[in-house]
Amino acid sequence: MNLLELLGYFNYWVFAIILTVGLYAVINKNNLIKKLIGLSIFQSAVFLMYITMDKVEGGTAPIIQEGVEGQIFSNPLPQVLILTAIVVGVSTLALGLALVVRINECYGTIEENEILDAD
């Protein structure tokens, strides 16, 4: 297996690890902001997966220069999808943080267990 192939697997594994790290934070942390950070990590792992699959050996960014013949381009489609996904991610994050702020105002804490005790 050549270097590129190894790197391919390595990419996917890193994706898996980051995904799990993020999810772990979401599941196991009590602090709501920490949960949100974990969520954003979790999501960016998925971005990595998509972008990894768009790479073409010896390819360049899919921007067609005039008059240059026979270039290889990497796959533009996953990039488009991830552009969308990134913005979706940040939107969710903003909303979540707004909620956290309000929760902090109503409950005086942002630790989940304390909030549950409060009600």
Place this chain on the structure above:
Amino acid sequence: MDLLAHLPALQVVVPMLSAPLIVLLQPRGLAWAGATASALVSFAIAVTLTLAVLDGQTLEYAMGGWPAPFGITLSVDALTALMLLIVTGASAIALLAAKPSIDQQIELERQPLFYSAWMLAMSGLVGIVVAADAFNIFVFMEISSLASYILIAGGPDRRALPAVFKYLMMGTIGATFYLIGVGLIYMMTGTLNMADMEARLGDVTDINPVLVAAGFITIGLALKAAVFPLHVWVPNAYTHAPHMVTVFLAACATKVALYVLIRFDYMIFQAALVDHQMQFALFAMPLAILGILVASAVAMFEGNLKRLLASSSIAQIGYILLGASFVSIAGLSASASHLFNHALAKGGLFLAVACLAYQYRDLRLSQLGGASKRMPWTCAAFVVCGLSLIGVPGTAGFISKWLLINAALQSGPWGWALVAIILVSSLMAVVYIWRIVEALYFQPPTEEGDVVAEAPLQLLIITGLVAILNIYFGLFPQVPLELANSAASLLWEGAQ
């Protein structure tokens, strides 16, 4: 192109574009009027589309004129039409009734944002329903989710906030899982168009990623659809949301996710994953049965009215999944018709709850004494919808129960056991509905005494209307049944 050809796009665009406009509508009531108008328009569009597809044809619409699989296409078939009717109908009805209740629960200056969020939620759900492109579904799923977080966060007391946060967490995880699954499939097929996926998954040799993808998509959507073990966000979210929001979301939100799930499992994975029947029998059916029994049991001992109904919603989702898990035409049409009938029954119930909440601050059963005296019409409507939920003959609920039992009988050796389970759960439904009825009718009245103090007429009329619809579709269910049957046969062809 004539107007009819544009309808699939307009179905999404009308509510979507009305959202920003509504933000600008400041003066009192205008925002509500705008939202209602646009909801009614899109309901009309949905009806037109339904009439167009009743004869079993499928409408395709190529966004930007780019053909599938390169561009994004919308497709409307019988099942889609059914869902469109449910979503737009629920939204329109809820909005028509909403004004008094919303005025009570949300400050006037925040209302434009609220109604605009409502429009976004609706357009998101509609967008999911009509989309024929896997990634597009993700985008609109996010629109609807974000919007519904906003709607629920409008809830009166502070407990709404943690509920929304939990919903946001689980919803985002679900969406991201779905995204991973779609990514894996895209990786193996190189396409995002669902029909195209189905075609190309056939000749995928390395099955592992597809299996994992199926797992991710199923789990992700199950999270959004509140299928049994993943339902934990539902009770709080429904309980603490503004009452009209509960009407809208309980009627259609989870069902849309379930619809996508069924579509994926029947249309796309069927070709790739051999022995689908087994897969369903192993996973979906036990979950469905557990969900039905556990959630009903929880509802039997729940003290808060809205929470009780929320648990029953989880059980009803179980019914729909159960029907689908028979992997037979009969089962599918049972599911499809239950999608419709449960929306009707549960919508009506939550409308009645909204009426009650107008007079009663505290919605615990123990606090509702003498309601039948103070709000006789509301209670009558509640009883009718409750009977429909139980599945008493003559109401809409009975039709789908009957279909479901028939399907169970045909579903092989275990048929009788399934019938038994369905009947037992129906009896549980009798119990928890009757607990409410007794609370409403035979409990010593609270200090307000028994002067008639009904909810505002606007709210009341709509509630009564829905109750009547429950009976009407129990006696004349031809149209929804026709839709359900053609939808079922459609899915069935997809599965073969």
Place this chain on the structure above:
Amino acid sequence: MIFVFAVFLLTLLVITAIAIVRAKDLFVAVMLTSIFSLLMAANFFILDAADVALTEAAVGAGVTTVIFLCALSLTDDREKPREGSRWIAFSTVGLLALLIIYATFDKPRLGDPEAPVHQHVAPWYLEKTPEYIDIPNVVTAILGSFRGYDTLGEVFVVFAACIGVLFILGVSPARKTKEVPEKDSGLRHHLIPQVVGRLVIPFIVLFGLYVQFHGEYGPGGGFQAGAIIATGVILYALLEGEASALRAIPRSVLLGMVVGGALLYGGVGVACMLLGGSFLDYSVLAADPVVGQQLGILIIEAGVGMAVCGALLSIYHAFAARERLS
């Protein structure tokens, strides 16, 4: 060479992620998150995804961090230690990891030109873009036209986030600039940041505009531009203080930008319908379909830029205008 670098970056990525989760001080965690985003952006760049890299850098490292800090300043920035066992969580996520890694072994290897991903749809885009749309940046072509409907949806996601934050933080769009107490009057009494900031901000905005309108030719486009310009204005707010920033661009204007951007995009689509094409079919906008496409993309990118910029700024202000709860 480049691959060694990639491996290095990825390893760093993992380390950062773990560090973030372990960090008890949320401020540190947020800073690390920003670093994480930058590393991610670098990775994307190595993998030929210039646009995504730019977006991740602008949005992920820039805007996200700012919003996080705003939220932190309103809440507590220490995480309380958590008691109780974490084995459930560990086992769950471990299972998940194994599942994914199991899936990876049948995946086509990285960069394999024969992989199905590169076979079916993608080549069509690469080959048809010059013919139908004729702009160099294929990503922009797909984003704007081939999958323009997704992008429309995306704009509305941003819109939803904006009104959501406004709704939840209860800041009414109608109310005019709410008077901000003098205490957070920025860094007006710090000379050096003042001067440097004044010096830099115009260039940031200029660069933003460049990214906006150069999107057809190089990496960039509405989202990135919107984010960059937003960061410029946010910097201004930090230097001159909330109030003056709001005097410069009042809330109503920001909301107007959001609404306007969203409507502009949707309006283009409807216009296409009226002109006899299908929704978002820009070809009908001009006599020559190719010109029509380019025109359409230009307009909708502008709409996206407006919407994103306005939304991010409204969100920032919604957070910044809030009193800290003692």
Place this chain on the structure above:
Amino acid sequence: MTAETAILMAIIVPLFGALAIVLAGRISPNLREAATAVTSISLIFVVWGLLPTIMDGGRPAIEVSELMPGISIAFKVEPLGMLFAALASGLWLINSIYSVGYMRGNKEKNQTRFFACFALALSATMGVAFAGNLFTLFLFYELLTLSTYPLVAHKGDAATVRSARIYLGVLLSTSIGLFLPAIIWTYSLAGTGDFVDGGILAGKLNDPEIGLLLGLFVFGIGKAAVMPMHKWLPAAMVAPTPVSALLHAVAVVKAGVFAITKIIVYVFGIDFLFDAPSSQWLLYVAAFTIIAASVVALRQTNIKRLLAYSTIAQLSYVIMAAAILKPLAEVGASLHMVAHAFGKITLFFAAGAIYVASKKTEVQQLRGIGRRMPWTMAAFTIGALSMIGVPPTGGFVSKWYILAGAFEANNLVAVFTIIASTVLNAAYFLPILYMAWFEREPAGGKEHGEAPFLAVLALCITAMLTLAFFLFNGPVIELESQVLSGVSE
């Protein structure tokens, strides 16, 4: 008015009656009572107007809506249903006269709800009587259960609500748990649920299952109060007496036995069932219920509960008669339906009248009450005699026919049961009569005279009917023979 519209009218009239009652109740009680009277009279006109058509062998039918292929809401009038409908509608008028007297005499609350639900229950009863297929039968059967629930729970205190819960629980769970599966089974076997002369299941089902399906039906129809599904009937006695009188002596319980008879005749088919040994158990269960219920009745001290258990026994008479599966017995069955209706409603009226006048509810309190309330007790006596089966009362006629049928089938179990139960009936009714007429009243009893006039009027009418039925039972036999002729050919 054609026969078809008449059928629909029979169901719609009480519905609108209920609405009218609710609205009128807002204005004044008298108006409400007037509405009730008008409704019941017009209902009688509608229903009895159908009688000639049926007598001439006409079988008007109408389909309202086809829900699913093969499953439709349809009505078809045949002699049994006609008989039942005529009975219920006729007695409703008398009963509403009585109710006015009773409810006012007792100053009950929620009278509007009471009369409205009563009308609803009647509408449901009409639906059951005219049902053209199993599904429609089930539909109105459930409707009847639900519309009578508020009547049972009328008083609304904790004990009442608890018994009402039993009432609803037993009836709903049996109907959903057993009746519905039986119906669905039938549909999946025969492909239809229509009531057809000679049955629809002939040849579709072989021996052991026949017994099973029959069991699902018999126990699923809890309203027939076949043991062990009888618990709800004593529980329902917490209801105001008019309810017990009309619903739990006539409409509801008769709906149960009527449904069973109809299913035996039109779904299984007499001959088909007669050839199936596995259906014999029904007879024994019925016989057991008769004896057991009578024995229990012996030991009751509360008048209404005693009457309830007697009702359980008498219902099983009808079922047993039907289960003998011989023409004469079938005639006896329907005769007994009518005879018992007249007799038992009289008894309940009397019990209610006693309660209104003297607030007495226990058997022991009846010493010498005959002097204070001669009319009431006379009627009570007639009813009791009819229960025992002494000529000249309706009860004698029906028992005669049933016995004849039993001998025809030389079914000694039935014969023995009838004789034994007659003895038992005598054993628990005669002491009451003796106490009422011949014993002295204990000193210091509170002074009271007759019950309100309307109540007394009503119970005298029904007593008269009981006597009259001894002589004028021609039409019933005529109708029944039509059923049998329809079956036998």
Place this chain on the structure above:
Amino acid sequence: MIDLVLDILSWILLILGGACVLIGGIGGLRLPNFYARIHAASLTDTMGTILIFVGMMLQAGLSLATLKLFAIMLFLLLTGPTATYALANTALLSGLKPDAGSASDELEEDEPK
């Protein structure tokens, strides 16, 4: 010939720059207290920046890239010191006494406000 010289030169610059950055990093970790550390940090974003960018410009030769690199360098040279200033200033305002040689401020330095 000239290319070779340029190449060597640029590499030298790059390596030196790298060294500066490295030293800055080590200093940031090892130096006793906050103010000492920001000195090390400032080394990174002045000297390091200049050397590396000049090196890269030499690599790029005369082209648009060079111009861009120059712009970026300018930008960094503006922002870096400013950031350092702001940091120090905030530390001072938040009551952190510049007291060389003591590691006393470790605690507060963990949480910059």
